[in-house]
Amino acid sequence: MTILVLELERPDSLTVEGFWALRNNFFAYTISFFWLYVQKISSKTVWWVMILLFASSLFSYVTAIVSTHFTDSLAQVVYGLVVLFITVSNRGLYRSLYQDDPNNLPLKERIEDMKKWIFFDTVGKVVGLILSAAIFRQPCFFPFF
Template sequence: MSKERLQAFTDAVLAIIMTILVLELDRPETMSFEGFWSLRASFFSYALSFFWLGAMWVTNHNEWHFVRKIQPSTVWWTILMLFFSSLFPYTTSLVDTHFNNAFAQGFYGIVVLLVTFANVMLSQSLVKADPDNEQLAQGGLLGLGGIWFDVAIKVAGFIITVTLFAPAMMLAVLLTMIVFVIPAHISMAKRNY
């Protein structure tokens, strides 16, 4: 399989998942500011999930620019990443209706961690397919150190979610986007333009 075909498939599936997210949003009981304000947790959950998936798409796009070879494990890690990503509309809808519920937030966190793990393994499969590729060997967008901080924050968010403060998982995802992902994308854009 060519990298272009796998990339096109990934783009299509992520676009569908991101579109389905909006279909899960509740409608306000009354068409007023108060009606929409009562759905603020739903809109936050939707926006966070949408932008996290969007950031993942941009990251994949930027990293795949340097990919020259793929191997069968790359295809299967991509399929696994997309499978876990496809659970986002469901887990986001659970968090929408049970924002302060540790189980709902924990389930969301498990999906985030599984997608993150699949992405790390996907990156590793790309390095194994092309070990001489310096761009891939450096650990992609976040670098080898950055990805482990990203994972550590998400794991800490999950632990805090299931023990002390239910929304901690979503806050951990937001924190990793603000501290690691967005600055890395800005830095990469400055280097490339």
């Protein structure tokens, strides 16, 4: 199912308008992705798994865009948004799993470990996203590219 992302076109120009021109493609991808599972959804946890898979499937797409347009701030921001989407959906999945089975000791330990770093991890990603949007386009920071 995640192979559907390979069919997504890359924007002709790396602008908001370029991505907007592909909105129907993204909409069709989203519908196709979730349509495969709508009949089989039985719990909130399964939804979180689907959301995480959806977010993760976009990772190779945005990686290809950022590798082609490495110093472009929009490419970096789109990449950062997908990374944050993955982080949020992963956190939601863990929370849902714990709510489904609060007596699962290994899961509880994993969630406790996650709580120690999730705040700093998320803040670091948000700061990276802001820096990408604000200053990444200045190639003087990366003279070797």
